[in-house]
Amino acid sequence: MTTPAPAAPVRVERDGDVAVVVLDRPPLNLFDESVFARFERAVAELVALTAAGRPDRARAVLLEARGRVVSAGVQVEAFRDIAEGPDPVGEGTALWARLIRLAQTLEDLPVPTVFAAHGLTLTAAFELALACDLIVAAEQASFGLVEIVVGLTPSMGGPQRLAERAGPTRAKELVFGGERYPAARLEQWGVVNRVLPDEGFAEAAREYARRLAAGPTVAHAATKQLVSTAVRDGVRAADAVLPQVSGPLFASEDLRGAVASFLADGPGRATHRGR
Known part of the structure; x- marks a missing residue:
């Protein structure tokens, strides 16, 4: 009996007119080079799927994750390898240039994009959420840009997109403090659009994306x-x-x-x- 190949850690599925990007790298959905590369491939696929004139066009995009958390952040070894390499400034600059293009490409898709956060959403995952048009969160969800623990500032567009949503002082507060914030607090600040009940959250988020996809x-x-x-x-x-x-x-x-x-x-x- 052949053992089925493991699912890709980031993949694009279809739910009718909605293209669903799934992050599925148990147990903590940590980002590393393979996950970033898969997200780049997924977003390139979204560009094609959402193109005007395509007969099977995706008319909304939903980003969701499997498992207990959305993401516990980035594997720190990636930062160590750059810092200890022969050209840390050059490699670091190239990394952020690459990843900000990823966020911008997601942001520029010509259809509504929704990020569904059912649990803990840290660093890179939170920054991808901020590149989406709308963020829906379960009651138990929490968010954080905690890069200060490794001496970084979030560099996938998080601070500036937080400033767009919540204002510059709130953006600095989130980044300077490195704290985790509950979904309800970020809804008050205009970062999260809707907080939905924990029970049935995944289907509620899908239904929300379907309603957007059914629009003009x-x-x-x-x-x-x-x-x-x-x-x-x-x-x-x-x-x-x-x-x-x-x-x-x-x-x-x-x-x-x-x-x-x-x-x-x-x-x-x-x-x-x-x-």
């Missing part, structure tokens, strides 16, 4: 572009690009179908196709 995909992409422009460049900059971003929505099947449905059947009854 082209309009969601426009929303992402306008919000990102406003945050990075200011409201007037978003105003300036709005006609070019939102004008083409009138040519989308989603808009035409929704308008026809609204006039015939009333609001909220349209079925969107993501085109």
Whole structure:
């Protein structure tokens, strides 16, 4: 009898119109070179799966993890090897340049992205969560950027994306202190979007992603572009690009179908196709 090959530590699955990225490296879902490389492959796959015009297009993305925790962080040996290597500055700079590209590529996907945190979510996993549009968390979930324990600052985009969500002083507090914060606290600060009951959390997160995937995909992409422009460049900059971003929505099947449905059947009854 042939023993089945172990599942990849990071893989992409499909749940209807939702592409689900699964982190599954028991027991603690620690990040090392193999996990980072797998995430790069998974995000490259998402770029292809979410491309406009694809007949089997994924219209939302969900990141989730298996096991008791989402992730207990990064294997520290990776940092030791760089620090003790022949060119620590060069290797460290190359690592962060590579990983910030990963976060940015995830952030720039043209569909809604959701991170589902059911338990402890530290360092790299938390930074990937912050690169998603929305974070949903179970009541028992907790989060931390604890890189100070190894003399680092989070460098996959965590501090700056925390500043976007919660403001600069909260971002500094999370990073300087290296503490773990419960989901309810981070919901109060605007970092976590929704806290859901522990019981049935995984399915509730999936259902939330399915609802987003059933929406007007082209309009969601426009929303992402306008919000990102406003945050990075200011409201007037978003105003300036709005006609070019939102004008083409009138040519989308989603808009035409929704308008026809609204006039015939009333609001909220349209079925969107993501085109």
